[in-house]
Amino acid sequence: MRVARFLTPLLFAAALFAQHTYTLADIENGGRLYLANCTVCHGPDGDLQPGVNLGRGKFRRASSDDELEQIITKGIPGTGMPSHDLTPQQVESVVAYLRSMAASGHSTLPSGNAARGKAIFEGKGECLNCHRVHGSGSYSGPDLSDIGLVRRTAELEKSLVDPNAEILPDNRVVHVVTKDGKEMTARLLNADTLALLVLDAQGQLHSYSKSDLREYSLMKDSSMPSYKGKLTTQEMGDVVSYMASLKGAETR
Ligand code: HEC
Ligand code: HEC
Known part of the structure; x- marks a missing residue:
């Protein structure tokens, strides 16, 4: 999965700099939990199970957030919906994500080939x-x-x-200028108070000590x-x- 692949460089970076990451912490928690726990059965659009659509904000078996939390925690006995071993806080964030799916709209393009x-x-x-x-x-x-x-x-x-509406933290692009004048625009994998880890277009990892940089800035617009x-x-x-x-x- 993408998440696993993305984690590998982060863990690598963590080992390299013994640092925490802000990129992961930024990422919407509920969406990640949904991805990890629910996508396998419900799909990214929430519509893979016959008769169930988690993306519309309307549920057959729940109307309130409390009821949704119950379903996620305890499952639905006698059906394929399992119980989940998540903390109450995690369950709340999953419910928030389900609510946001409904709010984030629907497709406006013609169906394609x-x-x-x-x-x-x-x-x-x-x-x-x-x-x-x-x-x-x-x-x-x-x-x-x-x-x-x-x-x-x-x-x-x-x-x-x-594309600028929503740039995921793991897709941020940074522009760096080193003290000896080299410039690079690359994807930011990790940053802490001392260093930056970036991935260039050829797939090479580069780490920069912030003290070696003349300047660095996050690119606001998506490339x-x-x-x-x-x-x-x-x-x-x-x-x-x-x-x-x-x-x-x-x-x-
Ligand atoms: C192993 C497969 C599986 C997994 C994993 C799973 N579900 Fe389900 N879920 C189902 C099935 C099957 C149903 C339909 C049950 C029924 O009503 O017959 C269901 C039903 C539901 C319902 C009720 C829908 C309604 O219209 O009332 C909700 C809400 C729900 N799932 C949320 C989740 C969430 C959130 C997760 C992840 C934390 C999750 N499910 C993980 C299989 C799964
Ligand atoms: C000039 C480089 C460039 C071109 C050309 C380009 N992209 Fe992108 N794309 C990016 C970058 C950088 C990101 C990450 C930043 C962002 O999310 O905007 C991205 C993000 C995306 C995402 C979101 C990925 C995610 O994780 O959610 C999708 C989907 C995507 N591009 C599809 C396309 C498609 C389809 C095309 C061709 C029609 C295309 N891109 C052409 C640079 C490009």
Whole structure:
């Protein structure tokens, strides 16, 4: 999974600098818990179980947050919904995430064709200039090989249409200038009071001692270009279908 892959460099960094990370702490807790505990059965959009849709804010068996918390903690006896060994605080954050799924809207693009989307992704969309899928492409943006498992359709769509709306902390880009004048723009993997760890477009890790840097700054805007107006809505729908089909397994 993406999370596991992302953790590896962080753990590595932690060992390197014996530091804590702010990137992970920033990430919405409930979303992570959902990803770790619920996606396997309910899917990123919450609609994988027949008759159940966790993404709409309406539930057959619960109306209040308390009832949802009960269901998550105790499961639903006699069904496939298991109990969960989570702290009350964790359960609350999962409920908050379920509520946010409903609030974050629904798809507005026409439904697409994944095969056409793949052709656009690799061709005219030039997505591989920045992203990797199953081992080909660049490292300057996040690897999208399993993006269909971890992001909802509405989120994939938002990445294309309005990429600055929500940049995940693990996707932040930093610009550094060293005291001897070298410049680099790269993905920030980790930062603490003394050092930065970044990943460049070739997949090389670099660590900088802050005392060796003339300046460093987080880039406010995403380097992910908006495709609004560059691709037709049908083409964007196709690319979103292709990304929704990327579930980690290599298809060589
Ligand atoms: C092993 C598979 C599995 C896992 C893991 C799982 N669920 Fe479920 N869940 C189900 C099934 C199956 C149902 C449908 C039960 C029924 O009503 O027949 C369900 C039902 C629900 C319902 C009730 C839906 C409604 O409309 O009333 C909620 C809420 C829910 N799950 C939330 C979660 C959350 C949150 C997690 C993660 C913390 C989770 N589930 C993890 C299988 C699972
Ligand atoms: C110029 C480089 C660049 C190009 C070209 C590019 N991206 Fe991105 N993309 C990024 C960066 C950097 C991020 C991470 C920052 C962010 O989330 O905005 C990103 C983020 C994303 C995300 C969100 C990933 C996540 O973890 O949620 C998706 C989805 C995505 N891009 C899809 C695409 C698609 C599809 C194309 C082609 C149509 C494309 N990108 C083209 C640089 C690029």
